[in-house]
Amino acid sequence: MMRMLSWAKMGSTLCPLGLLVTGQTSVMIKKLHYKDENEVAVGEANEGDVDVPETEEHAPKLTWTWTPEAMTDTLQGKGRFRATILLDQKEATFDISDRLCADINNTMYNSWKNATLRVSTNGHATLAYVNKKLIGYQFSKQANGKQMVKGNDYSFVLEKPVSLNPGANTISLLSASVGLANYGEKYHLRPTGLAGGSVQLVNDAKNTIDLTSGNWFYKVI
Numbered sequence: 001m002m003r004m005l006s007w008a009k010m011g012s013t014l015c016p017l018g019l020l021v022t023g024q025t026s027v028m029i030k031k032l033h034y035k036d037e038n039e040v041a042v043g044e045a046n047e048g049d050v051d052v053p054e055t056e057e058h059a060p061k062l063t064w065t066w067t068p069e070a071m072t073d074t075l076q077g078k079g080r081f082r083a084t085i086l087l088d089q090k091e092a093t094f095d096i097s098d099r100l101c102a103d104i105n106n107t108m109y110n111s112w113k114n115a116t117l118r119v120s121t122n123g124h125a126t127l128a129y130v131n132k133k134l135i136g137y138q139f140s141k142q143a144n145g146k147q148m149v150k151g152n153d154y155s156f157v158l159e160k161p162v163s164l165n166p167g168a169n170t171i172s173l174l175s176a177s178v179g180l181a182n183y184g185e186k187y188h189l190r191p192t193g194l195a196g197g198s199v200q201l202v203n204d205a206k207n208t209i210d211l212t213s214g215n216w217f218y219k220v221i
Contacts, residue, residue, distance in 0.1 A: 075132045077105040077170040079217030086212060089175055089193025093220045098177045100193060103217045106171065108164045112203050117162045119173060120197035122190075123154025124180070129172040136160035139178075152190065155197070162201075171211070173199070174221075 079101070089100045119126055123140035140154040175193040191197075199211040 075101075075103070075129050075170070075172045077103045077172075077217060079103055079219040082215060082217045084213050084215060086194040086197060086199070086216065087218060088191055088195035089177060090180065091195075092193075092218060097220050098180065099221050100175050101172060101219045101221055102175065102194060103170060103172045103219075104199075104211055104214045106169055106201075106209070106211065106214070107167060108169055110166050111205070112164050112201065112209075113166070114204060115162055115164055116202045117158075117160050117171065118198075118200045118202060119158040119194070120199075121156065121158065121175065121194050122192055122196050123156060124178040125176045126158050126194075127174040127176075128158060128160060129170075129174070130162045131165065131170055132172075135162055154192075164201075171199070 086102070087100075093100055117128055117130065117135065119128060125137065125139045127137040128135050136158065138156060138158045141156055173194060177192060180192065197212075199214075201209040201211065
């Protein structure tokens with residue numbers, strides 16, 4: 001599964017809906033196809049026309065529009081900027097997007113072929129990839145089935161088993177905020193996303209590699 005961005009087609013214009021999903025998605029577009037008794041197409045913007053109400057007899061057709069998001073330079077251990085800390089999401093994205101992708105490249109030995117990826121985050125949602133493969137995702141404990149959040153504690157720990165290659169491996173973490181408030185007491189002091197958390201690899205012998213202060217590449221998407 002992949003993270004995709006939904007777009008709505010309005011005439012000749014594509015408008016982003018800003019939805020976070022874990023698979024190919026599409027937008028259902030309603031197109032009116034019938035005409036009123038004066039042979040004026042409903043929905044046409046002719047001056048002086050009066051809107052004709054829809055009826056069950058003249059039910060409009062529905063169509064699907066598919067628009068995948070370009071992901072050519074994502075999940076490849078590359079980014080627009082880098083840091084040796086886990087950045088606060090609201091500061092790194094500067095309110096441009098609610099999604100931030102963090103990549104790190106790490107060289108592993110044979111003894112680390114099977115390990116557990118442990119990500120401690122301040123939410124709201126995290127998707128984890130290893131070598132471009134989705135290994136799991138998790139939402140804040142404050143999130144319900146509709147992905148709405150309540151309260152101020154969005155922290156959780158994502159733990160997933162991973163298979164690592166001898167040599168170079170790329171770990172990608174896609175962090176997303178859902179319904180993040182943009183004001184309030186000490187708003188700027190509350191960490192969002194991976195900031196304040198940690199990223200670790202733990203092998204079968206319980207040895208730990210701490211990637212928290214590694215060389216992270218970031219991209220706002």
